[in-house]
Amino acid sequence: MAEDGKGAERVTFSRGYDVCIMAIDGTWRRDCKLNAISDTDAILTVEGSIQGLNLKEFFLLLSSTGLAYRRCELVRVNGAEMDIQFLRGKNRKKRGASGGRDEAA
Numbered sequence: 001m002a003e004d005g006k007g008a009e010r011v012t013f014s015r016g017y018d019v020c021i022m023a024i025d026g027t028w029r030r031d032c033k034l035n036a037i038s039d040t041d042a043i044l045t046v047e048g049s050i051q052g053l054n055l056k057e058f059f060l061l062l063s064s065t066g067l068a069y070r071r072c073e074l075v076r077v078n079g080a081e082m083d084i085q086f087l088r089g090k091n092r093k094k095r096g097a098s099g100g101r102d103e104a105a
Contacts, residue, residue: 008038016045020061021072028053032082034062041075044082057087 016033021044023029030050036043042060055074062068076083 008040010036010038012036022059041085
């Protein structure tokens, strides 16, 4: 069921899923709990202070090795809870039959 009329289904985790947020340049990192996620946004609970951090653009690290991540921006803060929105690349093309690889001409 779509929440807030946004049109995207959101998956909610009852205990939260351990994730991290990290600066684009890698200068800071915070542990978080992922409470809910959809194709376009997510709700996190941050462990530690976010005061003074540049949250205009950052990474949400979904795996401990950093191989699964999304580029994000802050939408709203309510205490330790953050609403974030996923950013899409400006020149990113949809993957076609070639799996996103450039074909030799």
